Amino acid sequence: MTAPAPSYEVRALAGLPEIAPGDDLARLIADAAPDLRDGDVLLVTSKIVSKAEGRIVAADSREAAIDAETVRVVARRGTLRIVENRQGLVMAAAGVDASNTAAGTVLLLPEDPDASARALRAGLARLLSVDVGVIVTDTFGRPWRNGLTDVAIGAAGVRVLDDLRGGTDAHGNPLTATVTATADELAAAGDLVKGKATGCPVAVVRGLGHVLGEGAGRDLVRAPADDMFRLGTSEAVREAVTQRRTVRAFTDEPVDPGAVRRAVAAAVTAPAPHHTTPWRFVLLESEAARTKLLDAMRDAWIADLERDGKSAESIAKRIRRGDVLRRAPYLVVPCLVTDGAHHYGHARRDAAEREMFVVAMGAGVQNFLVALAGERLGSAWVSSTMFCRDVVREVLGLPADWDPMGAVAVGHAAGAPAERPAREASAFIEVR
The missing domain is CATH 3.40.109.10 (NADH Oxidase)
Known part of the structure; x- marks a missing residue:
């Protein structure tokens, strides 16, 4: 008998209210999704995590907020800056967002996205007695590619990387370099149903229980020693000279x-x-x-x-x-x-x-x-x-x-x- 083809389901979670500082995000998600099951994976947009954690700050200038969140400028072209931020993420504008927040304020990323994911997972386990994975997502641009996609910046209960090295492909060829970014693939799948303006900041993936396990968003950040593209062109030249x-x-x-x-x-x-x-x-x-x-x-x-x-x-x-x-x-x-x-x-x-x-x-x-x-x-x-x-x-x-x-x-x-x-x-x- 032929085994069924692999499949999974991803759906946006409706019914969440506008999130405000101090809200119990785990409680709000549990109320909106009482049918969560063991093995489900929640994909939670970082914006609502930031709002619940009070990461809304008054800012006369978004540029000043970006300066405050920047550890290192990776590349600069005109007013656009790609930087390493306090969370160790390399991204445009340090993740500082002036959209979906009141005028005169900006939204910062969660201070520790992995800790945020762990807290959400623990809260859902307590409220619904379920073992789920949680991924905190944000939108990134990518080198060499046009367009934006969601990626994982924090995770709990999910094997964020699937290391296939040492195995073989369907033709018996050895796999020597294949490490799949499972959490990023899940984040991108969730964004297909969440969208950017639908008011659905959470998605649920069902049918991929095998991805649950130990992992953290920081595991996806390439170590500086292994990063061949750590700097933009002019920044690389300047660093080589000054260092x-x-x-x-x-x-x-x-x-x-x-x-x-x-x-x-x-x-x-x-x-x-x-x-x-x-x-x-x-x-x-x-x-x-x-x-x-x-x-x-x-x-x-x-x-x-x-x-x-x-x-x-x-x-x-x-x-x-x-x-x-x-x-x-x-x-x-x-x-x-x-x-x-x-x-x-x-x-x-x-x-x-x-x-x-x-x-x-x-x-x-x-x-x-x-x-x-x-x-x-x-x-x-x-x-x-x-x-x-x-x-x-x-x-x-x-x-x-x-x-x-x-x-x-x-x-x-x-x-x-x-x-x-x-x-x-x-x-x-x-x-x-």
Whole structure:
């Protein structure tokens, strides 16, 4: 006998009054749905939860309310802001709503949507002796997709994620990445019957009792470390610039050569004089190449320090301080070439010409360091190769007109870098 095809029922709940601060929302839902059964799932629009919890605030400006609820700006375009709010949700306008509320007021999201869902579930269990799931929903836009849909922002008694990894599909292929957002699918189904202007802020799903279980809305929020799209374009650039730090301790994790090459591609977009391309990047990807260069540089440095009359103890201390390059799993030697430079036969003008190329080199290396930070790689730009350029050129087999401009240690940071002291831009600005 053929098994019946899976099916479920979703219906809007009629009969709820206008919700006011202090209302017992569980009681009102129980009165409107005395026929709730074990295994049902309630989909409750966050607006009525917020109203019952008194999350209505006076606001002269919705923008000011958004500011107060924002933890981090993810992206901004004109007046539209996508932000991370106090609940950890990334959404437009922090979830602050000026609709369905009196003039001069705005509606904030529930302070803790998961706690709200737990309270509703417990209240319905007490009033109707039923075991139901509760999902608090809100309307979201989505990256890469037009239109809005309801998603789960809080949950209780529902397995919000269905992890299918380790299983197989109908053809026996292994499932290695499939984790279904069950709670979001339920929220969207409920919105089909609730609508936005029907006065039916609650829906009931029946026939999917297997989705009941442990879960919370916060389980649906992707961890920052796993979020490849945590920032908008301009915000990502700004964060890479402002969050770049000099890293002096690295893990043993290997560096992706492709990431370094992408950083070089960013480096060579820097401005340069006379439409020249004065940057060259020597990538030391083998341990043998790094060791050979660093040993030769160390010997040259020791010889210089001995000529300066430094003691053995002082020399050893200086050598240890320069060991950041040895601790890195990857080294890059940026070099300056001045092909295309103008020669004036005048010392001051020729010196200024070289300075222009050096500035362009600095701009290229800064691009390089920022791009590495965007690849989640730490770096330290160390000047040591500039003091023994002949040695570096000989060891690496570089042309005589390539000037090594320091070395960049690259790797995965062994820990969080120290906080940089706050710098007020105004301290560095003069206006005329």
